[in-house]
Structure formats: structure tokens, C-alpha cells
Amino acid sequence: MEVTARAPGKIILAGEHAVVHGYTAVASSIDLYTVVSLRLRSDEDTVKLKLNDIGLDFSWSVGRIKEVLSHLGSPFSSTPTSCSLETIKSLATLVDEQSFPETKIGLASGVYAFLWLYTSILGFKPATVTVSSELPVGAGLGSSAAYCVSLSAALLALSDSVKLDVSQKGWSTFKETEAELVNKWAFEGEKIIHGRPSGVDNSVSTFGNVIKFKSGVMTRVDSNMPLKMLITNTKVGRDTKALVANVSARKSRHPDAMCSVLNAIEAISDEWSTIIQSHAVDDLYLSANEEKLGELMEMNQGLLLSIGVSHASIENVLQTSMKYKLASKLTGAGGGGCVLTLLPTRILFTVLLNLFIYASANSFITYD
Numbered sequence: 001m002e003v004t005a006r007a008p009g010k011i012i013l014a015g016e017h018a019v020v021h022g023y024t025a026v027a028s029s030i031d032l033y034t035v036v037s038l039r040l041r042s043d044e045d046t047v048k049l050k051l052n053d054i055g056l057d058f059s060w061s062v063g064r065i066k067e068v069l070s071h072l073g074s075p076f077s078s079t080p081t082s083c084s085l086e087t088i089k090s091l092a093t094l095v096d097e098q099s100f101p102e103t104k105i106g107l108a109s110g111v112y113a114f115l116w117l118y119t120s121i122l123g124f125k126p127a128t129v130t131v132s133s134e135l136p137v138g139a140g141l142g143s144s145a146a147y148c149v150s151l152s153a154a155l156l157a158l159s160d161s162v163k164l165d166v167s168q169k170g171w172s173t174f175k176e177t178e179a180e181l182v183n184k185w186a187f188e189g190e191k192i193i194h195g196r197p198s199g200v201d202n203s204v205s206t207f208g209n210v211i212k213f214k215s216g217v218m219t220r221v222d223s224n225m226p227l228k229m230l231i232t233n234t235k236v237g238r239d240t241k242a243l244v245a246n247v248s249a250r251k252s253r254h255p256d257a258m259c260s261v262l263n264a265i266e267a268i269s270d271e272w273s274t275i276i277q278s279h280a281v282d283d284l285y286l287s288a289n290e291e292k293l294g295e296l297m298e299m300n301q302g303l304l305l306s307i308g309v310s311h312a313s314i315e316n317v318l319q320t321s322m323k324y325k326l327a328s329k330l331t332g333a334g335g336g337g338c339v340l341t342l343l344p345t346r347i348l349f350t351v352l353l354n355l356f357i358y359a360s361a362n363s364f365i366t367y368d
């Protein structure tokens with residue numbers, strides 16, 4: 001039996017970091033996906049994980065997984081449950097036995113998340129799981145959330161918890177309540193990878209489109225603006241967990257100042273969602289709104305700089321876009337990763353601009 005699930009990456013339009021502390025963020029899914037294929041096997045007694053894009057392969061005998069996780073029983077729970085620190089240590093034993101390359105050690109938590117979701121949802125059934133992704137890892141485009149969502153969806157599709165509708169294109173689709181279950185399990189995976197995620201990344205990856213997110217609650221945003229964003233990847237690697245921890249430490253050192261900054265970020269997110277939901281009456285109205293969004297992006301970026309999550313590589317992209325009177329901001333955790341630049345809707349200008357930024361950026365993706 002085989003199933004394939006896919007989930008999109010995301011950009012955060014406003015409110016990253018603030019969202020971890022209970023303030024509002026606005027995020028949108030993007031047209032880049034992670035795909036998980038899961039094949040149950042009767043010919044072998046192993047669980048295999050193939051991470052195609054990063055060139056890592058793992059294989060565990062079902063007996064060894066049972067032995068290491070024997071204290072948990074199988075399956076551990078049909079409802080989403082958090083992985084304890086003690087269990088993470090057991091999962092680390094299983095990963096250490098697999099000669100994990102030193103250079104890729106930062107990705108080990110993704111394998112712990114796999115083992116936790118796999119054994120919790122499917123128990124100890126032998127299978128081969130293959131993961132392929134169009135998303136750059138650790139660049140702020142939600143690669144870990146897309147991984148956890150597509151993995152949870154594929155696992156749940158083969159569990160008894162959900163009944164799938166198979167669409168004309170061959171993709172399995174979930175009903176709303178089942179999508180919520182996928183989202184909850186994906187959040188548990190994200191916790192293993194990031195420690196203290198807000199839940200915005202897995203929610204937008206599960207439900208798609210544009211969402212508003214505050215204190216664990218997601219609201220869909222019905223966007224009426226034909227926005228064009230350029231995404232520039234600085235290709236500077238960074239660690240979301242460390243950046244989030246640094247912001248929390250700054251918040252403990254300067255609670256009043258940080259509270260004001262985070263409130264200001266929330267006001268920006270709220271204004272973002274109001275603007276993109278408004279109906280443009282004509283082109284003038286549209287370009288006035290684009291201008292407002294650009295200003296909001298500049299303010300959001302300034303506030304992100306003030307909480308210590310910008311980086312020289314990000315500032316470099318900002319300087320370049322500023323020369324052409326374009327607004328940009330980092331997206332995701334910052335410290336490198338990707339930068340968003342709002343592209344005006346005027347066609348000729350956009351084409352010229354794409355050519356210019358293509359020449360000056362490391363890589364580019366346009367997003368409608």
C-alpha cells in the first residue's frame with residue numbers, strides 16, 4: 001500500500017517572532033512543496049527513511065525501534081501527544097546508531113520528529129518513506145513545517161484515523177477536521193525540531209492561502225489584492241531555535257521596551273490583514289494600498305532589526321531594493337535566510353525590476 005502527500009512552504013508577511021509571544025502574524029503559503037511518499041512493506045522488517053534532497057538514508061529494524069521505545073507501547077496514542085525529553089534521548093540513540101554525518105548534525109531533530117510521528121501514528125509497521133522538497137532548508141520558507149505536515153498527512157492517510165478522498169489529480173484530500181488532526185500532529189513534529197514554535201508555519205502549510213495567527217488560533221484571510229513578492233535567498237544559514245531563544249532572552253532583559261516593540265509589530269500585522277482584505281475600487285486605490293503595505297514592511301523590518309534578528313546579508317538586499325524605492329523585509333526567523341520585496345503591479349516596471357534583481361541576487365523566486 002502506498003500514499004503520497006504534499007504540503008507547501010510559506011512566507012510570513014508580518015509578525016514573525018512576535019507571534020511566538022502571543023502577538024498576531026500574517027502568513028501566506030507559496031507554490032513550493034515538500035512531497036512525502038510512504039509505502040508499507042510486507043517483504044522487509046525495516047523502517048526506511050530517504051531524505052532525497054539532503055542525501056541522507058536511514059534504515060532501522062522494527063525490532064530495534066521496539067526495543068528502544070519499549071517503555072511507550074504501540075501505537076503510543078491516537079491523539080496528538082508531545083514527545084518527552086526522555087523519549088527524545090531514546091530517539092537520539094536510534095539516530096546515533098546510523099552514522100549521521102557530522103556536517104548534517106543540525107538536521108538530526110528532523111529525524112527524531114520522523115521517528116516520533118511515525119511510531120505514534122503507525123506503530124511499528126515496516127515501510128519505506130521518501131521525502132523530496134523544492135524548499136531550501138533553514139531559509140525561512142517553512143521547510144520544517146512542510147516536512148512535518150506532509151509526513152503527518154501521509155502517516156494519517158495510512159492509519160485508521162482518517163478516510164481519504166482521492167482527487168482527480170491523484171492527490172488525497174482531507175476533510176476540515178482531518179486537516180486539523182494533520183495540523184496538530186505536524187505541530188508536535190515542529191516542537192521537536194524548533195523547541196517553542198508558535199504554530200503559524202504548520203497552520204499555513206496545512207490550510208494554505210493567507211492566514212492570520214495569534215496565540216495558537218488561526219483565522220483565514222480572504223485576500224483581495226493581486227500581490228507580487230520577490231523572494232531573495234541570502235543563502236546565509238541560520239538556526240530558528242537559537243534566534244527565537246535570543247529574542248526571548250532580550251525580552252527578559254528589557255520587558256517594557258520589548259513589549260512596546262511587539263505591540264507595534266502586532267499593529268502592523270493587523271493593518272496588513274485589513275488592507276489585503278479590502279476591495280480595490282480602481283488602480284489608484286490599489287497602488288495607494290501597495291504603498292501602505294510597503295511602508296508597513298519597512299517598519300516591520302526596522303522593528304525586527306531592533307530585536308536583533310536582522311543580518312548583514314539581509315541589510316545588503318534591503319540597501320539594493322531601497323535604491324529602487326522598493327520595500328523589503330526579512331521573512332521567517334531572520335539571521336540570514338530569505339528577504340521579501342514587494343513588487344508593484346505595474347507590468348513593465350515589474351519586468352525590468354525582475355531583470356535587475358535577478359542580476360544582483362543570489363537566487364530568486366517570484367510569487368503571485
Ligand code: PMV
Pocket residue numbers: 015016017018019020139140141142143196197198199200201240244331332333334337
Ligand atoms: O524561519 P522559519 O521558517 O523557521 O520561521 C520561523 C517563524 C518564527 O516566528 C520566528 C518562529 C515561530 O515559531 O513562529
